[in-house]
Amino acid sequence: MPDRISRLRGLFEPAGIDAFYVTNPENRYYLSGFSGSTGALLLTHEHSYLLTDFRYTAQAALESPEYRVIEVAGTYAEAIFRILEKNRLVRLGLEGDHQTCNQYFNLGKVCEGVQIKPLRDKVEQLRVIKDESEIGLIEKAVSIADHAFEQILPLVKPGISERDIALELEYAMRRMGAEGAAFKIIAASGVRSALPHGVASSKTIAAGDLVTFDFGAVYQGYHSDITRTVAVSSTNLRQKEIYKIVLEAQVSAIAAIKAGVRASDVDHAARSIIENKGYGECFGHSTGHGLGLNIHENPRLACRDDTVLEPGMVVTVEPGIYIRNWGGVRIEDTVLVENNGCRILTKTPKEKLLVL
Ligand code: ZN
Ligand code: ZN
Numbered sequence: 001m002p003d004r005i006s007r008l009r010g011l012f013e014p015a016g017i018d019a020f021y022v023t024n025p026e027n028r029y030y031l032s033g034f035s036g037s038t039g040a041l042l043l044t045h046e047h048s049y050l051l052t053d054f055r056y057t058a059q060a061a062l063e064s065p066e067y068r069v070i071e072v073a074g075t076y077a078e079a080i081f082r083i084l085e086k087n088r089l090v091r092l093g094l095e096g097d098h099q100t101c102n103q104y105f106n107l108g109k110v111c112e113g114v115q116i117k118p119l120r121d122k123v124e125q126l127r128v129i130k131d132e133s134e135i136g137l138i139e140k141a142v143s144i145a146d147h148a149f150e151q152i153l154p155l156v157k158p159g160i161s162e163r164d165i166a167l168e169l170e171y172a173m174r175r176m177g178a179e180g181a182a183f184k185i186i187a188a189s190g191v192r193s194a195l196p197h198g199v200a201s202s203k204t205i206a207a208g209d210l211v212t213f214d215f216g217a218v219y220q221g222y223h224s225d226i227t228r229t230v231a232v233s234s235t236n237l238r239q240k241e242i243y244k245i246v247l248e249a250q251v252s253a254i255a256a257i258k259a260g261v262r263a264s265d266v267d268h269a270a271r272s273i274i275e276n277k278g279y280g281e282c283f284g285h286s287t288g289h290g291l292g293l294n295i296h297e298n299p300r301l302a303c304r305d306d307t308v309l310e311p312g313m314v315v316t317v318e319p320g321i322y323i324r325n326w327g328g329v330r331i332e333d334t335v336l337v338e339n340n341g342c343r344i345l346t347k348t349p350k351e352k353l354l355v356l
Contacts, residue, residue: 001066004031009045015119016276017093019044020082024098026293027123028223032064041067042080044087048341051079075325077103077110084114084163093119121298128290128298129312134222135336138292138314139354141178141224142334142345143182144217148172149228149348158207158233162187166200166215173217182216182295193229193327196320198284207233210327216295224294225316226346227332230355242279242321246329247321249273250350253287253301257317257342263305270319271303279321282328288316291334313337314345 022041039052050067096118166185188198214227253270288304299307320330333346
């Protein structure tokens with residue numbers, strides 16, 4: 001934590017601020033380890049304050065020993081102003097994407113004489129590169145999802161509903177220590193597999209269906225994200241052909257990943273294969289995204305994201321082809337960017353389409 005805080009302080013001068021008000025819960029957790037549901041941080045060059053209410057002061061002191069815990073009895077704006085006044089600070093940065101209009105105007109009203117600057121992605125920028133402990137937690141979240149999928153795969157048979165399979169997946173992940181599913185589990189079968197985000201419905205899986213599962217676990221705040229598409233009981237030529245193209249695109253994108261490469265180049269590696277086979281219009285989303293304390297983080301493996309990949313970034317690689325009224329295929333792994341390539345964290349096999 002101290003290292004994370006000092007890296008954030010290094011951004012104060014370029015941003016023209018003396019203090020930074022952190023209200024995004026994931027950023028607050030990243031910088032302090034405080035896991036309560038209500039609270040905020042105020043960081044100055046010299047001091048670190050954690051503001052919360054009576055319910056959480058004892059927990060905050062335990063979880064965030066580097067912080068001075070302030071019990072907020074009135075409003076957060078008043079508490080912030082008192083600290084700024086005491087330290088004679090007049091330039092306050094805040095997280096523009098994580099304040100409501102009312103909170104922003106109220107802060108301005110209360111903090112007389114303080115220049116308030118809404119900023120964007122300051123802590124998120126630090127979170128892009130994962131440290132060793134974060135990588136360990138993501139690996140655990142990935143491994144929980146891998147094992148859960150292995151456990152439920154024998155249940156994927158004609159007659160079971162998408163919702164029941166999703167429930168089994170979530171139960172298996174929770175049994176293995178996950179706090180919950182990373183997002184609403186996607187289990188889309190038959191023509192529904194053409195919906196890139198087809199959340200599990202009451203539809204029953206039928207023989208010959210393609211079924212796309214997209215899910216992940218949350219472990220100590222960190223997310224995993226995996227997609228596998230399987231064919232139930234039988235496959236046909238077209239299913240095999242589409243699957244082969246998506247797999248080739250996904251493997252090529254992974255092969256393109258290493259430090260120094262642009263995110264957009266990885267997207268291109270996958271997209272060009274799908275386009276060359278004539279399915280460019282059936283792949284309407286980006287190739288992948290960073291993940292960590294949130295399921296979607298920077299960088300995006302997208303044609304417009306020119307971020308240069310660095311060691312320690314963790315990204316998903318998930319091209320897909322979706323054909324309306326027919327079905328779709330997506331394959332997604334989570335990988336860690338390294339100097340000379342990347343490490344695939346997801347261990348679930350992806351070479352085989354058919355499950356019997
Ligand atoms: Zn996913
Ligand atoms: Zn994803």
